[in-house]
Amino acid sequence: MDIETLVRLAQLVGAACFVLGLHLMNSPASARNGNLLSAGGMVVAVGATLLDLITRPGGVSGFGWAVIVIGFAIGGGLGLYTARTVKMTAMPQLVSLFNAVGGGAAALVAIDDFVRIAASGQTASVSTTVFTVLDVVIGSVTFTGSLIASGKLQGLISGKPIIFPGSRILTIVLAIVAVIATVVLVLGANGTLAIDGTVSVLVLALIIASACVFGVTMVLPIGGADMPVVISLLNAFTGTAVAMAGFVLVNPVLIISGALVGASGGILTKLMADAMNRSIINIMIGGFGGGEGTVGSAGGGATQVRSVSADDAAIQMAYASSVIIVPGYGLAVAQAQHACRELGELLESRGVDVKYAIHPVAGRMPGHMNVLLAEANVPYPLLKEMDDINPEFDRCDVALVVGANDVTNPAARRPGNPVSGMPILNVDHAKSIIVIKRSMGRGYAGIDNELYGNPKTGMLFADAKDGLGQLVAAVKAL
Amino acid sequence: MTDLLTQITIFVLAILVGFEVISKVPATLHTPLMSGANSIHGIVLVGGMIIAAGADNPVSYTLAFVAMVFGAANVVGGYVVTDRMLLMFKKKPAAPKPAAQA
DSSP: OOHHHHHHHHHHHHHHHHHHHHHHTTSTTTHHHHHHHHHHHHHHHHHHHHHHHHTSTTOOOHHHHHHHHHHHHHHHHHHHHHHHHSOGGGHHHHHHHHHHHHHHHHHHHHHHHHHHHHHTTOOOOHHHHHHHHHHHHHHHHHHHHHHHHHHHHHTSSOSSOOOOTTHHHHHHHHHHHHHHHHHHHHHHHTTSSOOOHHHHHHHHHHHHHHHHHHHHHHHTTSOGGGHHHHHHHHHHHHHHHHHHHHHHHTOHHHHHHHHHHHHHHHHHHHHHHHHTTOOHHHHHHOOTTSSSSOOOOOOSSSOOOOBOOHHHHHHHHHTOSEEEEEEOHHHHHHTOHHHHHHHHHHHHHTTOEEEEEEOTTOSSSTTHHHHHHHHTTOOGGGEEEHHHHGGGGGGOSEEEEESOOGGGOGGGGSSSSTTTTOOOOOGGGSSEEEEEESSSOOOTTOSOOGGGGSTTEEEEESOHHHHHHHHHHHHHHO | OHHHHHHHHHHHHHHHHHHHHOOSOOGGGHHHHHHHHHHHGGGHHHHHHHHHHHOOSHHHHHHHHHHHHHHHHHHHHHHHHHHHHHHTTSOOOSTHHHHHHO
16 A cells, blocks of 8 residues: 555545534533544644655755745644633633634635745646635635634623724625636636736735625624524634645545535534524624614513522522522623622522522523533533423522623514523522522613513622622622 | 536535435534534645645745644644533433432
8 A cells, every 4th residue: 555545545534533522522421532533633644744745756855845844833733722722711802712713714725825836836626726815815715704703702802793984895896806806817827818817816815805804894793692603614624624625635534524514513503593582694784782773672661679688698598499500601701700600509508498490501602601510510400401491490599690681682582672582591480580680781772671660570780700709709608 | 628617516416425425414413513514624624635745945834834733733732522412412321320210
């Protein structure tokens, strides 16, 4: 067996590991092994490529090796360091950052190929040109788009939808420029249009520039709460860009892995959007809270709310037989997961039955709340998914809502408002409800939460962390 | 042309596999799964290695270098952060639990 066959087979093994790894990640019990299998596949595929380069006739120049080794050391080191040290609350933006650089790398691979062909005085074939342009466009859009998404989650850029005058027109103009430039390159490739290497590189640069700006204008108008879906979509984009890079380099493992991520990422994006009762199209066109004219009013004028002191709330919970804690976005933002666990343990030690109701989209990303609470050592069996916990609200004495808003709004059961049809937690079925919230501010959907006007509800106005801290102190003092 | 056709065949089949491989995933796993898929497209690192190996001028070396840094950050960081997320789901040893309840 010659080296090339060996390399190809090893890369096939790598690709197979990716598929099996992703499959194992569908269930919590096998997820970690799935990720390790996928990582093993990556080592095999990269190792095979290394073998291919070492045995390549003519070899690789010393400078080429330096680029590979130093580049890997720097990138890998940065990746390892940030991945090890990032706080679990900041994890979604880190994933977006990794996605950005992946998309950037995919674009660079095609750009390099294109520039090299142009410099050699030859013309790339039509198919190579098409794949190059697709790779460059998708990769560049992902690069800047993911950076913006990451910036929004990190708070560097306002999480609110940002819409500036003429943004729609700008987007259309960018698309037209990119299409015309692509047509010029394709015509140049099949010989209809005589363009020399320098011109074609300039045209490609124009495509890159418009794609980069497009990535920014695409993500800016989308609100922070939709970012998980956007990041997932951009993740699928990167996969597609990598597959295109595979076509450009004639490398099957890139094509397989890229197509795999593109498709599975697309499905995952749809699953996430479904869990939030949002359609991907709606998210991309503009959020419902984004001043696009669909801000609905729940009606009924100013609602009367009752505020409750930490001491009263503590007494209610400490003498309850069952308490369900409903953590939300506000808890994630305030990093109050440890305070939450402390309160839960304190109540348990007093014999109260404590459970956590996790809405599918609680936190900053689907599943994020589970990760945060698990990090704070909340026992996994206490975390209940929405369908399991909803019947239990009827039997529960106190529901403690910490920084969750729209996912608890009973208005969702009625048609005709922005949250209609969204799956919600039946918090209003509990005998008594305590809501820790900073203010009466509206949630992402931009409507009042009818739960707060419920006579059973007491509002504890505080930041999630402070509020939980006060409750812990008050329960201890009993 | 047949070469291109083979590649397109591989591409289409891999897309179908991608659709099928994600089935009924509990919402809990959405984020780790996305992160896991994110690390897989770090395979673009292989592309970075190939262009670095073929580079023979400053522009190519620069592009290849940036691609290597980006790709390596994607791969290494992606797998490590996914593993960290999944570690959180590991069932904690039962020992400390009864102590808290007692």
